[in-house]
Amino acid sequence: MKQFIKYLSLAAFFSLTFVVNPTAKAESMDFAQLIVADDVAPEERLAKKIELTTDALKKADERVVEMRTKLEAIKFEDETPELELRNKLIERADQYSVFYNEKLVALAAVQTIEEVDLLIDAVIVYREGIYATGAKEILEFVLVYSYTPSVLVLADERMENILKDVTRLEGLELIEPSTFVSGTDEAKIILQKAHDLQTQAATLLMENYVASLLIAPEIQPLELEAVPVEVAPVIPGVTPRVLAEQSLAEVKKLYELFIETGSKVGETLGIN
Amino acid sequence: MKEEHIIKQLSILKSVQPDADFARTARTTILYRSEPAPVRFFGLGQSLSNTLSIGLVIMFFVFVALGGVATVFRNPLSPTFQGVDEESLASEAGSINQTIDAHLNEVAYLSREQNKLVMAAPSETANTDEEIDLLLTQAKSY
Numbered sequence: 116m117k118q119f120i121k122y123l124s125l126a127a128f129f130s131l132t133f134v135v136n137p138t139a140k141a142e143s144m145d146f147a148q149l150i151v152a153d154d155v156a157p158e159e160r161l162a163k164k165i166e167l168t169t170d171a172l173k174k175a176d177e178r179v180v181e182m183r184t185k186l187e188a189i190k191f192e193d194e195t196p197e198l199e200l201r202n203k204l205i206e207r208a209d210q211y212s213v214f215y216n217e218k219l220v221a222l223a224a225v226q227t228i229e230e231v232d233l234l235i236d237a238v239i240v241y242r243e244g245i246y247a248t249g250a251k252e253i254l255e256f257v258l259v260y261s262y263t264p265s266v267l268v269l270a271d272e273r274m275e276n277i278l279k280d281v282t283r284l285e286g287l288e289l290i291e292p293s294t295f296v297s298g299t300d301e302a303k304i305i306l307q308k309a310h311d312l313q314t315q316a317a318t319l320l321m322e323n324y325v326a327s328l329l330i331a332p333e334i335q336p337l338e339l340e341a342v343p344v345e346v347a348p349v350i351p352g353v354t355p356r357v358l359a360e361q362s363l364a365e366v367k368k369l370y371e372l373f374i375e376t377g378s379k380v381g382e383t384l385g386i387n
Numbered sequence: 388m389k390e391e392h393i394i395k396q397l398s399i400l401k402s403v404q405p406d407a408d409f410a411r412t413a414r415t416t417i418l419y420r421s422e423p424a425p426v427r428f429f430g431l432g433q434s435l436s437n438t439l440s441i442g443l444v445i446m447f448f449v450f451v452a453l454g455g456v457a458t459v460f461r462n463p464l465s466p467t468f469q470g471v472d473e474e475s476l477a478s479e480a481g482s483i484n485q486t487i488d489a490h491l492n493e494v495a496y497l498s499r500e501q502n503k504l505v506m507a508a509p510s511e512t513a514n515t516d517e518e519i520d521l522l523l524t525q526a527k528s529y
Contacts, residue, residue: 157422160529167526171519192528235527241519250516254490262490266483273479276388284468356494363487370480377473 151323157228164231172238176215176315182250183208184255197260200324204253211246259316263359267310270366273373274306281380292369298376302369309365316358323355489514 157162186205191198218238225231278299284290405413469475493514 128392163529164526167522167529171522171526174515174522175519178519181515232527235523239523239527242523247497251494254494254497258490258494262486266487269479269483273470273476278470280468280470284471356498360491363491367480367484367487370476370483374473374476374480377471377476380468381473 155374161228161231161344164228164235165222165225166340168231168235168238169219171217172219172222175242176212176219179211179215179250181206182257183212185261186253189257189261196321196325200321201256201260204256207249208253211249214241255354255359256320258359259313259320259355263313263316263362266363266366267306267313270306270369274302274369277302277373277376281376282333284380284384290380294383295376298372298379302372302376305365305369305372309369311361311363312358312365316355319353319358320355338371 183205186201186208189201191201215238218234222231222234225234252386281290281295281299493516496514496516
């Protein structure tokens with residue numbers, strides 16, 4: 116009985132430790148993982164490490180190719196700074212692709228766990244130092260010049276259709292004239308704000324780029340220390356990304372209003 | 388005399404037969420002659436009784452009428468007033484919200500103050516970069 120109480124107390128103590136201290140829980144999980152890994156034969160560990168790393172590198176390359184495709188799909192007029200920046204970002208995406216493919220080739224030649232770990236470390240350092248900074252700029256560029264405008268086109272079309280429908284319903288005397296004036300006016304204001312924010316985001320992005328040309332040299336070569344190309348914006352805290360996010364937030368708000376308008380029309384017509 | 392002669396001649400006609408070659412050719416022509424193509428609509432009309440034809444026509448109109456009514460009941464504003472149609476609006480809004488969040492998550496992931504790899508399971512809306520980093524973490528710790 117004493118033994119039972121003793122074990123029960125120990126179990127309760129450990130359980131309490133996990134509840135009170137999440138770090139201890141995480142550490143214990145890592146420890147459990149290590150025990151599992153220790154139980155595995157070195158050859159098997161090596162094979163699994165290679166498999167996971169290969170998967171990661173292939174996915175990373177696919178990701179970069181996808182970025183490149185998105186960049187290429189954005190069209191600008193010839194000899195504009197926008198086109199120049201887009202082409203530089205495409206070159207940068209190509210450099211990332213070269214890095215990942217080189218590592219894939221190197222991975223095929225590794226013989227030991229230590230070699231794989233070194234390779235993984237190199238990839239991690241590259242992604243944290245060079246890739247993350249550059250890829251963020253690519254994604255911001257796509258966000259500002261491709262995604263946000265495409266969403267705004269959709270919102271414009273929807274707005275136009277709603278206004279047409281409301282006018283026609285008024286013409287058919289199915290709804291009272293001016294019933295939806297306040298709603299549609301508010302929607303117009305929100306949509307205009309979304310457009311303005313997108314324009315500001317694009318302007319700021321290009322201003323930052325032009326400023327970076329004056330301060331920073333060309334894009335750093337592959338595998339060198341990461342140098343942030345982006346220059347601090349004029350207004351602290353306001354970045355192209357923030358402005359694009361605000362523009363998209365306005366679009367979300369706009370659609371809430373659209374749904375509200377649609378619902379009101381339904382109620383007025385006695386459909387809902 | 389004349390009458391007798393005529394009667395005699397007529398009685399001979401009973402035994403008149405076609406030439407054997409002509410008979411064979413004529414039979415072949417009749418047996419292997421292709422049937423003329425029936426005229427479709429008239430053919431159908433001819434093959435069906437009048438009652439059946441009228442019944443089918445009535446059924447067709449009833450079917451069309453019921454289909455139209457069902458559509459109107461299902462979506463009263465469609466297709467005339469697509470702009471304010473709630474169902475279409477909700478679907479478009481849902482799709483836009485989802486893709487906006489996905490795009491912003493992608494940028495946000497790479498914009499973290501410290502670009503450290505994920506050490507835990509990815510979030511529900513894990514993006515590709517997050518998945519890649521998780522794979523590398525797993526590979527390293529295996």
